[in-house]
Amino acid sequence: MDALTSAQLEAFRKGMEPYVVFNEAEWIVFIQHITLHNFKKKQLFAEAGKVCNHFGFVLKGSVRYYHIKDGVDITGYFSFENEFVSSYKSFLTGEPATNYIEALEPSQIIIISKKNMELMLNNPMLAYKMERFGRLVAEHYLICYEERISSFITQTPEERYLKLLQTGREILQRMPQHYIANFLGITPVSLSRIRKRILVEK
């Protein structure tokens, strides 16, 4: 846990703009409830079996969400810079998480603990904006997830991959292929075949 530089604070403030804009007085109180954590590569942000009592904002770096099923690591999602990160279900319900989240590279993550989130939600000075903030963040992910579920319902793995080629620049550029395969709901071997099929068809 480290002190935040003013540049980091500015980046955070700007990154949150789509979700919440604080005035100066609010900001001063708000930043008393956040901490900066430096994660080493592979360091865990959340762990299956443990309650995830915090959520974060990726200031620098990236994280990978994964499950372990029958001893096998299966990647479910990623968060990159300027995105939020949490094992949401665990954070929101207080139940143990069922997935892991790890830093994929040395990462700076701003963290708000559940306790501090609740303090702010109960602080008259911040309550309204924090409720709104929570709503907009949840809605943002709701939309992402709705689209992702649609893709599993209506598309074949090949169609999902072709769609990712159009829209998933960051994932394609920064993630190894076997993570992408898991993300698409298939095995790495199968994705390798799909890629070959697409090449031949062209």
Place this chain on the structure above:
Amino acid sequence: MDALTSAQLEAFRKGMEPYVVFNEAEWIVFIQHITLHNFKKKQLFAEAGKVCNHFGFVLKGSVRYYHIKDGVDITGYFSFENEFVSSYKSFLTGEPATNYIEALEPSQIIIISKKNMELMLNNPMLAYKMERFGRLVAEHYLICYEERISSFITQTPEERYLKLLQTGREILQRMPQHYIANFLGITPVSLSRIRKRILVEK
């Protein structure tokens, strides 16, 4: 669009309790922003290509979310009594919906238009509770969707069906099997085979 009986209002108030509790003054203003609609079987609540400018609460009945892909109807989700219903992405972003929502039986749905939602979010008397309400509803679906995505990533269709047997009482009892198949991300023929496989294995 019909007038709400006091019994219906009470049922609505109670159904929303997990998300929002209004005092009497707030409630009086709130209910000026809602309407009751009676849907006939197969009547559309939302339509692909059109913006979904409303969201609802299923007071009685049930609805089905579906896509049409290459002329084929694919069921993605259901909402039952005491659940919310909307083509959320469209409602939240103002973009045209990509899916349809239809009543599966004669249904009573309480509707809040986008315009009225915005009026309430901007009304100082209700703003805080409406932000909170929106947050809790969005978080509720976020959790549902997160679990659903996990199931596509980590489970086989057979495992998803077995899980549904344990937890999906309402869907299993009330939905025809080909809707359930789509919901699980497979074809009706495939679900029929899975069911046979499970019987034989027992």
Place this chain on the structure above:
DNA sequence: TCAAAACGTTAACAAAAGATAAGAATTTAG
């Protein structure tokens, strides 16, 4: 720097799912 680990492709085979069609049972609607 160098051995170990991770990564992507390919092959071979098994298992599962998709597509299509046919037929029986059930439900729906006029």
Place this chain on the structure above:
DNA sequence: CTAAATTCTTATCTTTTGTTAACGTTTTGA
């Protein structure tokens, strides 16, 4: 009440995916 539509199962065939293993390449970390 009855014809039409819907639903579910089954069969056949094709396509795709999963599994396992091997191999060369690249990356990683001590």
